[in-house]
Amino acid sequence: MxxxxxxxxxxxxxxxxxxxxxxxxxxxxxxxxxxxxxxxxxxxxxxxxxxxxxxxxxxxxxxxxxxxxxxxxxxxxxxxxxxxxxxxxxxxxxxxxxxxxxxxxxxxxxxxxxxxxxxxxxxxxxxxxxxxxxxxxxxxxxxxxxxxxxxxxxxxxxxxxxxxxxxxxxxxxxxxxxxxxxxxxxxxxxxxxxxxxxxxxxxxxxxxxxxxxxxxxxxxxxxxxxxxxxxxxxxxxxxxxxxxxxxxxxxxxxxxxxxxxxxxxxxxxxxxxxxxxxxxxxxxERRPYEAVGPGAHAFDGATRRWTGARLDGYMGALAPADGAPPRLPPGGSETLKPAMAAAEAAILGLRTDRGVALATAHEPAFADAFAWALGDQLVQVTDEERVVLTTRGRLLSNELFARMV
Ligand code: SF4
Structure with missing residues (x-):
């Protein structure tokens, strides 16, 4: 819901x-x-x-x-x-x-x-x-x-x-x-x-x-x-x-x-x-979005929901052949635990040129990863106290992200 x-x-x-x-x-x-x-x-x-x-x-x-x-x-x-x-x-x-x-x-x-x-x-x-x-x-x-x-x-x-x-x-x-x-x-x-x-x-x-x-x-x-x-x-x-x-x-x-x-x-x-x-x-920015159509993903701020990719399942639910009332199509959902949600938010932020707040880099869950990334020049700290990827960091971002989850 x-x-x-x-x-x-x-x-x-x-x-x-x-x-x-x-x-x-x-x-x-x-x-x-x-x-x-x-x-x-x-x-x-x-x-x-x-x-x-x-x-x-x-x-x-x-x-x-x-x-x-x-x-x-x-x-x-x-x-x-x-x-x-x-x-x-x-x-x-x-x-x-x-x-x-x-x-x-x-x-x-x-x-x-x-x-x-x-x-x-x-x-x-x-x-x-x-x-x-x-x-x-x-x-x-x-x-x-x-x-x-x-x-x-x-x-x-x-x-x-x-x-x-x-x-x-x-x-x-x-x-x-x-x-x-x-x-x-x-x-x-x-x-x-x-x-x-x-x-x-x-x-x-x-x-x-x-x-x-x-x-x-x-x-x-x-x-x-x-x-x-x-x-x-x-x-x-x-x-x-x-x-x-x-x-x-x-x-x-x-x-x-x-x-x-x-x-x-x-x-x-x-x-x-x-x-x-x-x-x-x-x-x-991990803001909430709705989605419709087969294979589409929605997010309500806490739970990610997806619709199954198969057109037959999609049509069967929304336009039942037996004249039954339509129902929402099959799919799945996932609610991340708070620690994973925080990691996802930080990773998504780092993908953008706004990066993340310096305070995020100091959080215990991320401190080691950011210290490594800073030492390896994958990230830099801006005058506004934001942590952003360098060009090298953009190229090697997956290595940093893997250390954050
Ligand atoms: S099949 Fe080709 S044109 Fe169609 S969505 Fe995939 S990449 Fe795009």
Missing amino acids: NAVPPVALYIHVPFCVSLCPYCDFVVYAGAAARGPRARVGAFLDALHTELELRADALDEAVGTPRPPLETVYLGGGTPSLLPPEAVAGLLERVRARFGVATDAEVTIEANPGPAERGDARGLRAAGVTRLSLGAQSLSDPELRRLGRRHGASDVADAVAAAREGGIGSVSLDLLYDLPDSSLARWAETLEVALVLDPDHLSLYALTLDDPDAEGLTGPTGDHLPTTAGARRWRERARSRQGEDRAVAQYQHAVERLAADGWRGYEISNWARPGHESRHNLVYW
Whole structure:
């Protein structure tokens, strides 16, 4: 039961035209996404029902009126595949049941290809204020190797269309540590990205985890099983990544973007002033957020709740075939013990350029880890008595975080 009202809402739309072999998001592709057997229409009905049930639960637990949401984020999958009217309908439902602040940030993720990027003007009219574009690379051979459907020129076209459509904030996602990449090719990708003049950049190392091995793909798990083809692709790709190269690529980005006046406000995220992702800051600041859709995670300030990734289980609960009343979809939850919650808060804080208060570093649970990190120049203390990661610390952050839990 939620004890405090959410300040943000995540909506997961789990459809893509095709499946990228490295993708660990909850995605249904191919016939499920388009054509006569598409499940999108039935899913949208179920999503509306979930929004109603989650809002009912909040009404009961927290009461009404609640403060309006500060951010809404439509992620996926490829939510830009939805017609603008469907996005407008969802946001209308959210406004009616949760309230949305007039200055709220409303983000939609989009793929750059012409058939996938959506109609920017229609999305803007629906209330979208921010576009997060899955560019991933700006090199056509790299995009082909990643199994992406778009080319580099589509990214430029998508950014231009977003600007023309009146979307005020445009973010690009790019991947480094790609198979067979090089520092020079990454530097070139970054230069091409800068020419497009985005407002925000998310730069992630390509991670090729195995959600099956991590036990995340059971009946109520928040991931889907990896296909045999994707598994083979990942094995090949992993052997062509390089740790030293990844470090050099990250370091290059840090220096290049700092020289261009960007704020690296989180380990993997850079923004022009005023374009920091308010939605993601909610996660890093450990503020409460609601979430709907398969595989989505919510947090009420104490308990993390997730919905199972499997569409059949999701639809079976929200749109029962036997005409029974809809119920909330299956999933799981976890409430961290106070010590783990404190560690999580400190780790999330360190991910950002605000870091944590010096007092946190002196807490008995963290003192050894911070003393080690200070000695090894992974962290530094600012004039405002905050402890922040250095560039070296950002690169080796996992080593510090492991010592904090
Ligand atoms: S487009 Fe994005 S969400 Fe869809 S399969 Fe590819 S990486 Fe995953």
